[in-house]
Amino acid sequence: MKLLEERIQKEGRVLPGDILKIDSFLNHQIDVVLMDQLAEEFYHRFACERVDKVLTLEASGIASATLTALKFKVPMVFAKKSKTSNIDDDLYSAQAYSYTHARTNTIVVSKAFLKAGERILIVDDFLANGQASLALASLVEQAGATVAGIGILVEKAHQAGRGLLEEKGYRVESLARVASMDPETGITFVED
């Protein structure tokens, strides 16, 4: 999506360690007017799917998931990062390894809010190694629900995430696909 690619080119900063900082409009500070346009695009791309709920992971996925859920007029649920490894019987939980922070996070969601038979659209801000999306998909499947699709704002297409998700049969739609990024030479995108 040109609109998002142009904004990433303009304001994104590439830091050593394959880090793309876009916290002036996509996380931390959020350009909600842009985000609403991105949500509209998710709505178009998944319009042919039945979507009963939108699921994301706190905190940086919540803004886009909220606006996307509003387009579909369905509830939004956000999984939480658990501080303890003592998981309650009322929760589904999954492990997500974070390469950025070099640690495994446990993410949880209340069993009350994912139900068998529901079709769940997963929305998240970044896709790189796919660990967060895989963990969210695991929560959906533990509930006996179905992943209706995975909508990503920014994909690092040079990393393994998409492949891992597609192997599992999930449809992935990313609004910007970074082909390469380098602190010196900048960012290139995958051509449509």
Place this chain on the structure above:
Amino acid sequence: MKLLEERIQKEGRVLPGDILKIDSFLNHQIDVVLMDQLAEEFYHRFACERVDKVLTLEASGIASATLTALKFKVPMVFAKKSKTSNIDDDLYSAQAYSYTHARTNTIVVSKAFLKAGERILIVDDFLANGQASLALASLVEQAGATVAGIGILVEKAHQAGRGLLEEKGYRVESLARVASMDPETGITFVED
């Protein structure tokens, strides 16, 4: 606001320790259509104010802050709960004591996203003892910006928060004001 009070009566659960659980529609799972109506109400109540940005605290304030910012067509910024006490020079920080969790949280925001002269609308899901709102207001004032107002979804009016905020001269608008709550006898609201 009747719409929100009725929903709280219907789905809210009062737990021992003055806890109001409304995670089926306001946090964890979010009824975004309702949340959009609540954002519209914030927009009406603060329409006479100049609002340059909306500020909230991760994670449970993000949905309402996003939708409210969209009404004003301004950016939304969310303060983060810091895991470390080593605060970076690029951050404003403030302490917020949480009575629910009996600990002090450090909250931070990048200096890049709050600027002198801006008028900031603070939006949060709950107001009880006011510690989170006071900490958010402190971030605004450290930046040399001004608190344009404080919008709260659910206020526990039997607690001290509103008084502390009004003492500092902040205008507080709450969409539901709980007068009393009890696991046995239920919830009553402040009459308008």
